[in-house]
Amino acid sequence: MMEGMVVLGLLVFVLAVSIAEDTTCSVSLSPLCYKTSTQPQEDFFCEWKDDDTSQIATYTLFIRPPTSIDNEKFEAGNLLHKHLPLESLISLSPVKIWVQRQADTEICTSPKIFVTLINSVKYNAIHIKTITRSAGTVTVSWPRADSKGADHEIRWKKINASWQNETFVTEDSVKEEEKLDSYTLHVETHSVYKVELRRRAKHSILWSEWSPAKYVPLEIQQPVVHWTEDKHEGQRRIKLSWNVPPPESSYGGVSYNLTLEQPCKKKTTKTTTNTSYEIFITFSEARVSVIAINNVGNSPSQEYIIPPVEHLKYCHNTLESQTKPHCLEWYELIDGETRPPNVNFSTSSTLEYIKKDMKKFVRYYYFVHTGRNKHRRTVHMCPIYSAEGGKFHTKLSLLHLWYLQSERNQHNCKDFVCVCVCVCVCACVSAPVARPPNVTVLNETHNSAVVSWRSIPVQDQRGFLQDYVIWVSKEGHEEPAFHEVPANQTSFILRNLDAGSYYTVHIAGRTHTGAGPNCTANFFTTHYGLAKRDTAILIVCAVVLLISVAISAVITRLKNKLLPVIPSPVISPTPSYHPNNQDTSVVSEEVHQVILLDQKHSHGPNREQSTLLQDCDLQACKEEDEEIEEHFTDLHPAGKSGVFPNLISKGETLRLSMSMLTIEKHQRETNDEVGMLSYRNGLFFENRGLENETTSL
The missing domain is CATH 2.60.40.10 (Immunoglobulins)
Incomplete structure (x- = not known):
C-alpha cells in the first residue's frame, strides 16, 4: 500500500512538471549561440530574450549532443547570456540547444533548435571608418573582422526617400597590411545620402547588426x-x-x-x-x-x-638682463623692415652671443619671451645692430664731414681724391650710404620756405638714424646756415630768408658715427608784395581773359563771313478796288526822288535785230495792254495821255495802269539805245530802252 502511494506521488510530480513545461514560456525564441570570428580557438557566446520582465527569473542553458541522452547544463543565473568555453562543447556535430526559465515554482523552456556550432559565426556590427566623395561617387571603407572574406549588404537612400540595397562579397586578404574593406557607390552629385552596412561570414547564416547610419554630405569647403x-x-x-x-x-x-x-x-x-x-x-x-x-x-x-606687432624704429631702452626661463627670438629684417619666413630662436643664448653671427651694419630685430603655454608673454623687443662704428671712428667722422663740406662748395665732386675719400669713408664707418630721397621745396614766400623729403631706407642707414642735418646757403654768401631735424620728421620750415634771393639746400642723414651723402635742392624767394602763388593766379587769369577775347573776335568774324545778312522787303497786299465802293476822297500823291544812271553800250544792235525785237515787243506789249485794260479800266479816264507811275516807298504795292506802261513815240526815238539805272530806298531798278520799244520797269 505504501509503495503504491509513493508511485502515485511520483506520477503526479512528473505530470505537474510536464504540464509546467508545456505551458507557454516567455522565452519565446531559441537561444542564439555563435562566436564573433572564424578563428578556430575562439569561445562561443549564447544569448536569448525574455518577454516577461515583471518578476525575477533564473535561466539554465541545455545542450544535448545527438548521440547522447545526457544534457550538458550551464547555469546563467538571472542573465540573458552565457559564455561557453570551446573545450566544453562539441562544435563539429549538430547539437540541440534550449533554455529553461524558472520563476518561483513556474518552469518553462524555450523552443529547441539544432545547430552546428562550427558554422555559427556572427560578426560584430561594422564601424564605418571613412567616407570619401568625388565626382558622383561615394567610397565607404571599414575595418575587416579577420583576414577572411565575407558576404556584405549595403543600403543607402536620399534624405526622406526609400532605401536601396546591394550585396557583394569581399575576398580573403593577400597582404597583412590590407586591413580595410571598401565599396564604391554611384550617386547624384548634389544630393545628400544616408548609408548602412552589415556582413556575415561565409558558410554562416547569421548576419551582423546594421552599422550605425552615416550621412554622406557634400564636400566641405575651406572656412574663411x-x-x-x-x-x-x-x-x-x-x-x-x-x-x-x-x-x-x-x-x-x-x-x-x-x-x-x-x-x-x-x-x-x-x-x-x-x-x-x-x-x-x-x-x-x-x-x-x-x-x-x-x-x-x-x-x-x-x-x-x-603678423607681429609693429616693429619699433628705435630702441628706447636696452636689455640689461634676461629672465630665466626665457626664449630669445631674432631675425634679419628684409629691406630693413620686413620679417623673413624663417626666424632663429634659442632658450639658452644671450644677446651678446647672438651678435657674433650678425652681419655688420645690418638691422636685426629680437624678442625676449618668458613663461609657458597661456602664460607666455613678451618682455622685451627691439631693433639691433651688431656693430655701428668702425675702428677709426673719430678720424673718419671728421674726414667724412670734410668731404661733405667740399661737396657743398663744389656741388658735384668728381675729383679723384674726393671720390677715394668718399669710398673709404662709406666702407669704414656706418654712416648712411644713401641721400634722403625726393627733396622738394614748397610754399616759397619772401622770407620762408618748406623743405620736405622722404626717409632714408632702413637698409641704407647702416645704424640708428639720429637726425637729419640741413645746410642752407644764399647765393653770394660763403657761410651757410645749419639746422638739425629729428629723425622722425620729414619736413622743415626755413625762416628769416631774404626776399627775391636764390638759395641752395643740402640735406643728409646722420647716425652717431657721422652724416651720409647729401641731396641738393635750389629755390627762389619771392619779392615783397604778392606771393608767388598769388602772382601765378593773376597771370593765369590774364591769359584766360586774352584767349577768351581772341576767340570771341574770331567767332564773330567767321559768322559775318559765312552767314551774311540778306534783306527781305515786306510787300503788303494790294487793296481791292470796285466801282461801287471806290473811294472818292482826294488821293495825295507821294513823290520820291529817283536817281537815273546812264548805261551806255559799246555796240548797238544792227537794224535787222532791232526790227525783229521791236516787232516782238510791240506784239507782246499789245497783248499785255489788253490784259491790263481789262483790270484797270476804272482806274484812269479814257483818252488821257499816259504818264510814268509813282514809285511808292518800301512796303507799298506798285499800281500800274495801261497809260503808265506806254511811252511817247518821240521819247522812244530820243532815248533809243539808252539804259537807265534807278535807286530808290535801297531798291535797285534797271531801265533798258531800245528803238521803238516800250520801256519796262
Missing part, C-alpha cells in the same frame, strides 16, 4: 577665418572665428582642427565643433590653420599669418 586682437601685458588674446558651412555640407556634423605654430613653442593642434576659438600668443608672429572636417573628408588646408 577672421580674428580680433587684444593686447595686454606682453601678450595678445586672439579670437578666431569662421563661417558656418551650408546645411548640405553639415549633415552628420562638422568638426574643426585648429593648428597653432609660433616661435619657441611646439606646433599644437586643437579640435572643436564651435565656429570660434581663443588663443593667447606673444608679440611675435603666429601661424594658424583651420581645417573643416565632415563625414566625407576634410577641407583644403590654408595657413593664416597673424
Whole structure:
C-alpha cells in the first residue's frame, strides 16, 4: 500500500512538471549561440530574450549532443547570456540547444533548435571608418573582422526617400597590411545620402547588426577665418572665428582642427565643433590653420599669418638682463623692415652671443619671451645692430664731414681724391650710404620756405638714424646756415630768408658715427608784395581773359563771313478796288526822288535785230495792254495821255495802269539805245530802252 502511494506521488510530480513545461514560456525564441570570428580557438557566446520582465527569473542553458541522452547544463543565473568555453562543447556535430526559465515554482523552456556550432559565426556590427566623395561617387571603407572574406549588404537612400540595397562579397586578404574593406557607390552629385552596412561570414547564416547610419554630405569647403586682437601685458588674446558651412555640407556634423605654430613653442593642434576659438600668443608672429572636417573628408588646408606687432624704429631702452626661463627670438629684417619666413630662436643664448653671427651694419630685430603655454608673454623687443662704428671712428667722422663740406662748395665732386675719400669713408664707418630721397621745396614766400623729403631706407642707414642735418646757403654768401631735424620728421620750415634771393639746400642723414651723402635742392624767394602763388593766379587769369577775347573776335568774324545778312522787303497786299465802293476822297500823291544812271553800250544792235525785237515787243506789249485794260479800266479816264507811275516807298504795292506802261513815240526815238539805272530806298531798278520799244520797269 505504501509503495503504491509513493508511485502515485511520483506520477503526479512528473505530470505537474510536464504540464509546467508545456505551458507557454516567455522565452519565446531559441537561444542564439555563435562566436564573433572564424578563428578556430575562439569561445562561443549564447544569448536569448525574455518577454516577461515583471518578476525575477533564473535561466539554465541545455545542450544535448545527438548521440547522447545526457544534457550538458550551464547555469546563467538571472542573465540573458552565457559564455561557453570551446573545450566544453562539441562544435563539429549538430547539437540541440534550449533554455529553461524558472520563476518561483513556474518552469518553462524555450523552443529547441539544432545547430552546428562550427558554422555559427556572427560578426560584430561594422564601424564605418571613412567616407570619401568625388565626382558622383561615394567610397565607404571599414575595418575587416579577420583576414577572411565575407558576404556584405549595403543600403543607402536620399534624405526622406526609400532605401536601396546591394550585396557583394569581399575576398580573403593577400597582404597583412590590407586591413580595410571598401565599396564604391554611384550617386547624384548634389544630393545628400544616408548609408548602412552589415556582413556575415561565409558558410554562416547569421548576419551582423546594421552599422550605425552615416550621412554622406557634400564636400566641405575651406572656412574663411577672421580674428580680433587684444593686447595686454606682453601678450595678445586672439579670437578666431569662421563661417558656418551650408546645411548640405553639415549633415552628420562638422568638426574643426585648429593648428597653432609660433616661435619657441611646439606646433599644437586643437579640435572643436564651435565656429570660434581663443588663443593667447606673444608679440611675435603666429601661424594658424583651420581645417573643416565632415563625414566625407576634410577641407583644403590654408595657413593664416597673424603678423607681429609693429616693429619699433628705435630702441628706447636696452636689455640689461634676461629672465630665466626665457626664449630669445631674432631675425634679419628684409629691406630693413620686413620679417623673413624663417626666424632663429634659442632658450639658452644671450644677446651678446647672438651678435657674433650678425652681419655688420645690418638691422636685426629680437624678442625676449618668458613663461609657458597661456602664460607666455613678451618682455622685451627691439631693433639691433651688431656693430655701428668702425675702428677709426673719430678720424673718419671728421674726414667724412670734410668731404661733405667740399661737396657743398663744389656741388658735384668728381675729383679723384674726393671720390677715394668718399669710398673709404662709406666702407669704414656706418654712416648712411644713401641721400634722403625726393627733396622738394614748397610754399616759397619772401622770407620762408618748406623743405620736405622722404626717409632714408632702413637698409641704407647702416645704424640708428639720429637726425637729419640741413645746410642752407644764399647765393653770394660763403657761410651757410645749419639746422638739425629729428629723425622722425620729414619736413622743415626755413625762416628769416631774404626776399627775391636764390638759395641752395643740402640735406643728409646722420647716425652717431657721422652724416651720409647729401641731396641738393635750389629755390627762389619771392619779392615783397604778392606771393608767388598769388602772382601765378593773376597771370593765369590774364591769359584766360586774352584767349577768351581772341576767340570771341574770331567767332564773330567767321559768322559775318559765312552767314551774311540778306534783306527781305515786306510787300503788303494790294487793296481791292470796285466801282461801287471806290473811294472818292482826294488821293495825295507821294513823290520820291529817283536817281537815273546812264548805261551806255559799246555796240548797238544792227537794224535787222532791232526790227525783229521791236516787232516782238510791240506784239507782246499789245497783248499785255489788253490784259491790263481789262483790270484797270476804272482806274484812269479814257483818252488821257499816259504818264510814268509813282514809285511808292518800301512796303507799298506798285499800281500800274495801261497809260503808265506806254511811252511817247518821240521819247522812244530820243532815248533809243539808252539804259537807265534807278535807286530808290535801297531798291535797285534797271531801265533798258531800245528803238521803238516800250520801256519796262
